[in-house]
Amino acid sequence: MLKGVLEILQPYEAGKTIEEISERYNINNIVKLGSNENPYSPPKSVVEEIAKASNFVNRYPDPSYTKLKKKLSEYTGLSVENISLGSGAGEILDSVCKIALNPLDKVVIPVPTYTMYAFLSMLRDASLQFVETLDFEVRAGEVIDSAKDAKLIFLCSPNNPTGRVIERKELIKIIEGTDALVAVDEAYYEFCGETIADKVKEYENLIVVRSMSKFFGLAGLRVGYALSNKKIIEALEKARLPFNISSIAESAAIAALEEMSWFEKIKEEILEERKFVMHEINKLGLNALPSEANFLLVRLPSIDMQKFIEGLYREGVIVRNVTGVQGLKGNYLRITMGKKEENRKLISALRKLMTL
Ligand SMILES: Cc1ncc(COP(=O)(O)O)c(C=O)c1O
Secondary structure (H helix, E strand, O other): OOOHHHHOOOOOOOOOOHHHHHHHHOOOOOEEOOOOOOOOOOOHHHHHHHHHHHHHOOOOOOOOOHHHHHHHHHHHOOOHHHEEEEOHHHHHHHHHHHHHOOOOOEEEEEEOOOOHHHHHHHHOOOEEEEEEOHHHOOOHHHHHHHOOOEEEEEEEOOOOOOOOOOOHHHHHHHHHOOOOEEEEEOOOHHHOOOOOHHHOOOOOOEEEEEEOOOOOOOOOOOOEEEEEOHHHHHHHHHHOOOOOOOHHHHHHHHHHHOOHHHHHHHHHHHHHHHHHHHHHHHHOOOEEOOOOOOEEEEEEOOOOHHHHHHHHHHOOEEOEEOOOOOOOOOEEEEEEOOOHHHHHHHHHHHHHHHOO
């Protein structure tokens, strides 16, 4: 009755919530550094717009989301016809699979990367080809060689969980060297400022995926968008469900895009903190790898990871154990940059566990 692939797919494991850890260990004052969120609540103007919009939830949203698309058009420098919206970047990634994949089509995924690409492709009964990266560097030649007869290539820049940016010239080589659709996930774009979105009109096969969950701190409201040529955007618009974004989310996203200097200031603090946290982690004898995003990938020695993570939970610190993610060999944690005091709590918890 159900699709066979559901028998082998493991459910996506999201980061632990504060409530879960609080209840399990009977503790308070928990810091959540496991889901690459923005640690700050939105600015007042965004909260006010959310409250205002809640008065009108008896009405459906504007079916074409013209206001938000216009705002994103100003933000990205692209036209409204090059933009499609989704309920988070997650929905856009699913829609990309929906418009591109038939059963048994080949999808190429350099690893390690965001595990949802494989998950969503499998749900479309695609066949997966992972490309192992040396030193986490995505090289065009290897991707193009693996992509013969492929329908779709997923790339992530900056990459989750490595924090690495894919060099622009490598991206262009891949896009030009394949007939497959190339989806470049730029969920963390604002933390590094490097993008390939300026090229979407030039290529037939490029789609850029963005999120408002990270830099713009709207993870709970679910807003993402795709940037691509007119033909691909029309396909996405055709395939999406009507009213896929709530009117509250649309209003909040518009308000957030009017607060650029506020979010830029937070970004600067996060980048400063990333420097500090990386330095402190390395001082503890662990290995935090250079990152262009709001998180750090940390290599740990061969210890009992389950015990280590439990130890951090007990100290009231939630991080993500990414050990075992395809393409990662060895023990690794992914740690989101929090507020100053949260990061200091993380460091003292790590110090305590390292000296046990
Ligand atoms: C690389 C990447 N893409 C997409 C997403 C999903 O983002 P959204 O909250 O916009 O669905 C995430 C979330 O962690 C991510 O890390």
